[in-house]
Amino acid sequence: MATGRNHRPATRSRGIPEATVARLPLYLRALTALSERSVPTVSSEELAAAAGVNSAKLRKDFSYLGSYGTRGVGYDVEYLVYQISRELGLTQDWPVVIVGIGNLGAALANYGGFASRGFRVAALIDADPAMAGKPVAGMPVQHADELEKIISDNGVSIGVIATPAGAAQQVCERLVAAGVTSILNFAPTVLSVPDGVDVRKVDLSIELQILAFHEQRKAGEEADAEAASRKGPDGDMPAVMPA
Amino acid sequence: MATGRNHRPATRSRGIPEATVARLPLYLRALTALSERSVPTVSSEELAAAAGVNSAKLRKDFSYLGSYGTRGVGYDVEYLVYQISRELGLTQDWPVVIVGIGNLGAALANYGGFASRGFRVAALIDADPAMAGKPVAGMPVQHADELEKIISDNGVSIGVIATPAGAAQQVCERLVAAGVTSILNFAPTVLSVPDGVDVRKVDLSIELQILAFHEQRKAGEEADAEAASRKGPDGDMPAVMPA
């Protein structure tokens, strides 16, 4: 049992750096938009601007995939869309299960971007018997008892956990035992998984706290600059100061 | 990953590395759990395990905050909770607005972790007039016309964008113009913001695509391993190497 396997497998996946992989979806989205506007080619400078990254970085990223550009011209949009899609494995169908159909789970089930590209919601699963059979996003919720069967029957390898924190680890273990090897975790918990299983975490609370940190820093710098006169009644005096 | 803050200027946050800041909420969560179990002290090894990180990394992270540990003993849980909370700016109240009350926006409004620690949902805003006045999470949705007034009246500096992609940039600009300096973006778009504004992005679709990449790689390796074992004992010979 490995402790929270959040760090990368350390092995560069087929020579493609993790940082590059994380940007490929970004490029793909920008390219898809260009494709819909029937733009035939795009330069690294233009595409980088659309994706919000540095053009040198983009070119280096693409160089890991191969030499798909034409010097003096740029990149063929359609060809690049295909190459990135293939590299990301989006040319095949990925059945996905969502476990925990509360507010968030339901929102995820309704999320359009889910079905759009290669991903298909194979089932919605909840532990509450009262939810069973209830339609969410045009699909009946199934009871957690069926979890193993659903995963096996549909060949699901990607699971989304949207349960309360307390249930997440247990759900995770059942998913893994049933054959899931990639998990997207929305529950605010560190998941322990065996080697070979990938976990990605989406944590609203953490993102907000990081923003708060920077916000506080900005406020502090402002106050220092302005000699601090008009700040709200709640300063940050220590209310609790344990020894 | 935030596109608006990719090239972070020289504003290195008071000497605390960004990577460390991103982990502080993780430590805080683990410490809060210990605190609730009335555990008085914790070693770096134990806490690191609970947070799913390396213990040396944790100690180095804490060293940026100061010397809050006692050699031979560990860290005082309550004291550390306070120090990290203060460092993250969670000892003060952060009013937050959520713009775009669709499935996701409603889920966020109902999310408990929101209110739990310093963050308070000041208003729910939507552009659809039919939504106005409708209660979501015990709070009436307000029309987008009121956006500037709401932000100004409540001193909101953090905004959450949960609108469709097409509306995100425009909403973002209005938020920034009204005084918001930190944005959490759930819309699948690259946001352009002026310097001094922090953007963090949460993108379900990107996370799934990254998982798909690794999933595909796993499947490929399996196939390679099979092929290799079928061929002969020496496993690491020329895999697929396109010219």
Place this chain on the structure above:
DNA sequence: ATGTCTTTGTGAACGCGTGCACAAAGATAG
């Protein structure tokens, strides 16, 4: 007081990611 034991705090080495700057490659015009 002294020695032993535990655990922190950190110097140093290393590896990854980023961005600059430029040569190579191809398009295009004359």
Place this chain on the structure above:
DNA sequence: CTATCTTTGTGCACGCGTTCACAAAGACAT
């Protein structure tokens, strides 16, 4: 065909983050 212009692909250097390994610091027992 040659010259020029555009844009890619990448060698290189630099800085950040991670990890190791250990000395310093304090607790605790005798």
